[in-house]
Amino acid sequence: MKRIGYWMSEKKRKKIDLNQVAELCRLEGVDAEAKLISLEHDLEEQGPFDVILHKATDILVLAEDGDEDAAAAMRNWEAYTSRHPSVLVLDPLDSVVQLIDRPSTYSILQQTLGCLQDVETPTFVELTKDDLDTNLTLLRDAGVRFPFDQMSIIFNESGLKDVNPPCVAQTFINHNAVLHKIFILGDKHFIVQRPSLKNFSDKDSTLETIFFNSHDVSKPDSASFLNKLDASDRNSSGIAPCEKTINKLVEKICSQLNSTLIGIDIIIENETGVHYIIDVNAFPSYEGVPNILQLLASYIVEQLSSSPKGERPQHTQENGFSKKLITNAKGIIKNGLSIDSKKNGLTTETRNQELANSLSIDSMNQTNARNHSLVNSHMTTDTRNQGLVNGVYL
Secondary structure, X not given: OEEEEEEOOHHHHHHOOHHHHHHHHHHOOOOEEEEXXXXXXXXXXXXXXXXXXXXXXXXXXXXXXXXXXXXXXXHHHHHHHHHOOOOEEEOOHHHHHHHOOHHHHHHHHHXXXXXXXXXXXXXXXXXXXXXXXXXXXXXXXXXXXXXXXXXXXXXXXXXHHHOOOOEEEEEOOOOOOEEEEEEEEOOEEEEEEEEOOOOOOHHHOOOOOEEOOHHHHOOOOOOOHHHOOOHHHOOOOOOOOOHHHHHHHHHHHHHHHOOOEEEEEEEEOOOXXXXXXXXXXXXXXXXXXXXXXXHHHHHHHHHHHHOOOOOOXXXXXXXXXXXXXXXXXXXXXXXXXXXXXXXXXXXXXXXXXXXXXXXXXXXXXXXXXXXXXXXXOOOOOOOHHHHOOEEEEO
């Protein structure tokens, strides 16, 4: 019997039913069962596990920001995988941790994309202070142009008063209101088209800041006024993703991140056809991918079959999450335990309550609500930036 341990929010569990996945594994000849993991309790007592499938970004964010309970949960996880290196973790925490901070993600992308033509990231800069002059200087130095977005579209210097740091300011790229979501699963990838933000031009430079929620503009059924192209743009059909470019992009990012369950959001500039990556996230929703449960089951069976027990080394204390967390450049965590009394408007008490909910087998609702309320237009709940660093288009 192969045991698939899994940890993810209640919302995601409803979309990715691991009990059905285990049943599909059995139909493919692998006797499997799924077990929901509680990170509050010793994993040794809940195992053994052959596979651990997870969406742990919410807890990683809290742990990196000094939450004691979250840090303890991650140490519990890492202690188990260190004692059992043959357990297949999808994906390893030291791969996922690279994607919980948008500036770091962009830095990785810039290094990765250097050898690819027609693939870029929009110019961006991290804004950490509520000071108009400082922010304007940072924007100019980074080559970030108006308009920009932070769950809002800021069109001019006077709109900088609406910036809510910490955030990432990112140049807005006209892309005919079409977002392409690339869902990667092992050696396969799928492209799903979504609505997105309309084009803007110089004539919009005097507009007041427009505030919005990504769920209103980038979901399959979104019908916001921000999705509707102006009359002058409606005859433009946009540019389709280049298959060759996408194939190279997927290969490079999977290799760089050492990950196999990834979502990449791209937009394609109207005039140039350049593919811009605006988000990368771990274990995405796969919404719109046909037969995703069957595909996931087949991938797990393939991994179990191709990786004999004892030949699946995972992260260690030396190169894994714990070391990265403790040596975090921001100095937030000292010995993985210290707690910042306030972070991004959330008190320690509030964050601890969220964590209690997020670690619970029965409920993830509060953590989900927090992420939902802070979601960015081109960012899913997969990244830290929705909860702690808002995106901004300039």
